[in-house]
Amino acid sequence: MSASVLFDAPGPRARARHRVLTVVGLLLILGFVGFALWKLGEKGNLAAEKWTPFLTAEIWTNYFIPGLINTLKAAAISVVLAAVFGVLFGMGRLSDNTVIRWASSVVVEFFRSVPVLVMMIAAFWFYAFNQTFDFDLVPLAAVVTGLTLYNGAVVAELIRSGVGSLPKGQSEAGLSIGLTRRQTLRIIQLPQAITAMLPALVSQLVVVLKDTALGYIITYDELLNQYKSIGSFKSNIVPAMIVIAFLFIAINYALTRVAGYVERRLRERGRVTITRGAAGPGAVAEVDTAIIDQQLHEADERALRER
Amino acid sequence: MGELFAEFNVFAAFGMTILLTVTAAIGSLLIGTVVAIMRLSPVAVFQRAGAFYVNTVRNTPLTLIIIASNIVMAVNLGFNFSKDFSRNNLIWAVIALSVYHAAFVCEAIRSGVNTVPVGQAEAARSIGLTFSQSLREIVLPQGFRGAITPLGNTLIALTKNTTVATAIGVAEISGLMSEMIEFRSDLLLFIFLIVAIGFVILTLPVGILITYLSKRLVVKR
Numbered sequence: 001m002s003a004s005v006l007f008d009a010p011g012p013r014a015r016a017r018h019r020v021l022t023v024v025g026l027l028l029i030l031g032f033v034g035f036a037l038w039k040l041g042e043k044g045n046l047a048a049e050k051w052t053p054f055l056t057a058e059i060w061t062n063y064f065i066p067g068l069i070n071t072l073k074a075a076a077i078s079v080v081l082a083a084v085f086g087v088l089f090g091m092g093r094l095s096d097n098t099v100i101r102w103a104s105s106v107v108v109e110f111f112r113s114v115p116v117l118v119m120m121i122a123a124f125w126f127y128a129f130n131q132t133f134d135f136d137l138v139p140l141a142a143v144v145t146g147l148t149l150y151n152g153a154v155v156a157e158l159i160r161s162g163v164g165s166l167p168k169g170q171s172e173a174g175l176s177i178g179l180t181r182r183q184t185l186r187i188i189q190l191p192q193a194i195t196a197m198l199p200a201l202v203s204q205l206v207v208v209l210k211d212t213a214l215g216y217i218i219t220y221d222e223l224l225n226q227y228k229s230i231g232s233f234k235s236n237i238v239p240a241m242i243v244i245a246f247l248f249i250a251i252n253y254a255l256t257r258v259a260g261y262v263e264r265r266l267r268e269r270g271r272v273t274i275t276r277g278a279a280g281p282g283a284v285a286e287v288d289t290a291i292i293d294q295q296l297h298e299a300d301e302r303a304l305r306e307r
Numbered sequence: 308m309g310e311l312f313a314e315f316n317v318f319a320a321f322g323m324t325i326l327l328t329v330t331a332a333i334g335s336l337l338i339g340t341v342v343a344i345m346r347l348s349p350v351a352v353f354q355r356a357g358a359f360y361v362n363t364v365r366n367t368p369l370t371l372i373i374i375a376s377n378i379v380m381a382v383n384l385g386f387n388f389s390k391d392f393s394r395n396n397l398i399w400a401v402i403a404l405s406v407y408h409a410a411f412v413c414e415a416i417r418s419g420v421n422t423v424p425v426g427q428a429e430a431a432r433s434i435g436l437t438f439s440q441s442l443r444e445i446v447l448p449q450g451f452r453g454a455i456t457p458l459g460n461t462l463i464a465l466t467k468n469t470t471v472a473t474a475i476g477v478a479e480i481s482g483l484m485s486e487m488i489e490f491r492s493d494l495l496l497f498i499f500l501i502v503a504i505g506f507v508i509l510t511l512p513v514g515i516l517i518t519y520l521s522k523r524l525v526v527k528r
Binding site: 004005014018026045113115129210241244252 | 489
C-alpha cells in the first residue's frame with residue numbers, strides 16, 4: 001500500500017476493522033441501489049417496453065444522433081472561436097503596452113465572472129431582435145457566443161499562466177539574442193506555454209461540452225433536449241433521461257482520460273504542465289503569475305523613465 | 308429605465324441568486340466533506356464509491372441534473388417537500404446544485420490534504436501523536452490552507468451556476484433578465500450590463516478574498 005498522509009500501514013487490528021467497514025459499506029451501497037431500483041420500478045420505469053425503444057434504429061437516427069451532432073457542433077465551433085479569442089486576449093494581457101494590457105484584463109475578467117447562461121440569453125434575444133442570423137440559427141449562434149466568450153477568457157488566462165510557468169531564463173535568452181519582447185513572446189514563450197497548458201485545454205473541452213447543455217434553456221435542439229421528444233413519443237421520459245446522462249458521462253469521461261494521458265506524456269518528457277486541478281468549472285489553473293506581473297511592472301517603469 | 312426597476316424586482320431576483328448560492332454552498336460543503344472522507348479513507352469500498360460519485364457527477368451537465376431533479380425525482384418518483392410548486396422546485400434546485408458542486412468540493416478538500424507532505428504525518432507519528440492528534444494538529448491545518456483556493460473557485464462557480472435553476476422555474480436573475488428583455492427589447496444591452504455587473508459584484512470580492520487568504524496563509528515549504 002502506498003504511503004498516505006493520513007494513515008499508517010494497517011496492523012492486524014486495523015485490518016480486521018477495515019473488513020468490518022467493507023461489509024458495512026457494501027451493505028449501504030446495496031441498500032441504496034436497491035432502494036433506487038425499487039422506487040424506479042414502482043413507477044413502472046423498469047418495464048421492458050420502456051427500454052426496448054432504445055434498441056431500435058429509429059430512436060437513434062431520429063433523436064440521439066441528431067442531438068449529439070448538434071451538441072458536438074456547438075462545442076466544436078465554440079472551441080475554435082474560443083482559441084482565437086483566448087490567444088488574442090492572452091497575448092493582450094502580456095503586452096508591454098499598458099493600455100492594451102489593461103483593456104485585455106478588463107475584458108477577460110468581465111467574461112470570466114458573468115455566467116455563461118446570462119450571456120447566452122442576452123445573445124439569443126440580441127440576435128433574434130436584430131435578425132443577425134436566420135431564425136433557425138439563432139439558438140446555435142447564441143450558444144456559441146456564450147461559450148466562446150467565457151471559454152475564450154479562460155483560455156486567455158491559461159495562456160498567461162502558461163507563460164508564467166516557464167523558467168525566466170527562456171525569455172531572458174530570447175531577449176539576449178536580440179529578439180524584441182514581442183518576438184520572444186511569439187517565438188519562444190507561446191509555443192512552450194501552449195504545450196504546458198495542453199492538459200488543461202483538454203479538460204476545458206469537458207466544460208465546453210457540458211455547457212452546451214445550457215442550450216436546452218434557450219431552445220437549442222441539442223442532446224439533452226431530446227428527452228422531451230422521446231418522452232412524449234414513447235412515454236418513457238425517465239429511461240430517456242438515463243440514456244442521455246449515460247451518453248454525456250461516457251464522452252466526458254473519455255475526454256477526462258485523454259487529458260490525464262496528455263499530462264502524463266508531457267511529464268514523462270520532462271515538461272512543465274499546468275492543470276486545472278480540482279477547481280472545477282470557472283476556475284483557472286493556479287499558477288503564480290507574480291513573475292509576469294513583476295516583469296511587466298519593471299517594463300512599465302523603464303518606459304516611464306525613458307520618456 | 309426607472310420603470311424597469313419599478314416593473315421588475317431586480318433586487319428580489321438577485322436575492323434569490325444569493326439564497327441559492329448560500330444554501331447550496333452549505334449543502335455542497337456537507338456532501339463534499341463526506342465524499343472527501345470516503346475517498347481519503349483506507350477502506351477500498353469507500354474509496355471506490357467516492358471516486359464513482361465524483362467521476363459521474365463531474366461529467367454530467369448541471370442542466371441535466373437540475374432538470375432530472377424535477378422530472379425524475381419530483382414528478383415521476385414523487386419525492387416532494389412542499390405542496391407549493393415553486394417552493395418544491397426551489398428545494399430541488401438547492402439539492403441539485405449541492406449534489407453537483409459537492410464533487411468539486413470533494414476534489415478541493417482532497418487536493419488540499421494531498422499538498423501535505425507524507426513526512427509531516429510521519430514526523431507527527433514519530434513524536435507519539437495519536438491519529439486524531441496528528442490530524443488535528445498537523446495534517447488538517449496545512450490541508451485546509453491548501454484547499455482555500457480551489458474551494459473559493461468552487462464558490463465562485465456555484466454563484467454563477469445558480470442561474471441554471473431557471474430551467475425549472477426558480478425565480479432568479481437570469482429568468483428575470485429574459486422577461487425584462489422581452490418587455491423592453493430596446494434596453495437589451497443595458498439590462499445585460501445590470502445583470503453582468505451584479506455578478507461581477509457578487510464574485511469579485513470572493514476572488515479578491517481567496518487571493519489574499521491564499522497568499523497570507525500559504526504554507527512555506
